[in-house]
Amino acid sequence: MLPLPYPFDREYMQLALVSGIAMGTAAPLVGAFLVQRRLSLMGDGIGHLAFAGVAGGLLLEVWPVATALLVAVAGALAIERLRGRGRVSGDLALALFFYAGIAAGVVLAGASDRFDATVLSYLFGSILTVSAADTWTVLALGVAVLATMALIGRALFAVVLDEESARVAGLPVDALNGALAVVVAVTIVAAMRVVGILLVAALMVLPVATAQVLGRSFRTTVGLAMAVGVGSSVVGLGAARQWGLPPGGTIVLVAAGAFGVVSLTAERLLRRAGRAPALGSVPGTSR
């Protein structure tokens, strides 16, 4: 245990801090690409599939994280395949898996006779009860996400700008889209113990929304989003301990609050810095 001050002076808080920082970094990094591709809800869709995986694991009495990872990755690739082939629109593809995932999760969890605190810990997060082994898993998945994004980020940005031009330029667009879908699935499974399946997409989207108000370049926006993600995790965990609040919800509320404060004060701050406000809009909406 490290000699950290309150509220991180206990071992369980330090384990939570490590998991929170890992996901506060990885989730907005992945989310930055989803938001620009107008796939902000992809995290939710895959999250519901991960719930089906968790419930399947409980039923089969195997490690739920492994089954969640398996189902989420397979589902993410299927969503991307449907969307990429243009058979259904992006939001319809998400909706199909969204509903099927949650329905399968409810049925499987019911059949496993574990529709109790165990299931709730995955749905709403249980970061304060993570073990050292859980933390290592979250950390390993987070590092894998960061390494993958470092490798494919530049090419993914070209796809975000214009998919057709990227294809003409010889970039492996389908493989890149598939890789992004897999990275989203891995991030969700890693983050489900931190904020819970129902809130995991918020950690991907809200910090990006905040960063977009302030950042001018994509690189700066991604950096700011990661900083907001980490800040929200740290502040949220501290507040949760101080006032006995559910940590997952508190982390997300801090991230939402950060967006509110930044979007309300951005104009004044940026004018003082000699710059016009970047845009100040919620991603996916026009100015």
Added chain:
Amino acid sequence: MTFAYGQEAVLDGVSVAVEPGEFVALVGPNGSGKSTLLRCLLGLLAPTAGAVRLFGVPPQSLGQRWRLGYVPQRPALARDLPATVEEVVAAGRLARTGWRRRFRAEDREEVEHAMSSVALLDLRRRRVSELSGGQQQRAFIAKALAGRPDLLVLDEPVAGIDAESQRRFRDSLTHLVEEHRSAVLLVSHELGAVAEDLDRVVVLRRGSVYFDGPPAELAATGVSLGVHRDDLPLWLEGLVAPGDVRH
């Protein structure tokens, strides 16, 4: 080459060639098959019969993808996209470097050169979504130029952009042809900005080549490309009925 969607032929026996260093315009009324021809050329569609060759090989087999630059028709840019002009232009350099290799000094120089050739160097740190339509289009032209292509294909690049941007657009294309000896294939209804620089005009009509020759020959029939800018679109729409010009 021929291309059909099911039983419906969109291109029928089209034969067009663009030589190195040539500046060619492809025009035609709506529904004449311009976009389909473009997509076949880019390798996004495969012809039903016949063949497309890019630098001597089928488009799908072209290994050196940087040799082909493409500027799409006004990319659907998100209004809140947080990306600078420099980041957008640098993305075009990936065609040359591949997606795995890190940028070197020469890549950064090429990106700078591409921005300079469309007069956007001063706006390099501006968000591309904050620029005017004409400036955005120039950013996307610079993106295509960053790979230093041997053939630049542009799909309706000047539709609805201001006169100043059209002038800059013309300068950047003539710079590419004259300095780098690249070929340019421009698909457009508005050739006024580049009328004096074109080597050839190809007119498509109902999926076939209706005219292929120097602009002077087309102008000799009374179709004005430059002075009376509206003449060409009006004439093209009139091609629905049999015309007098045939080459």
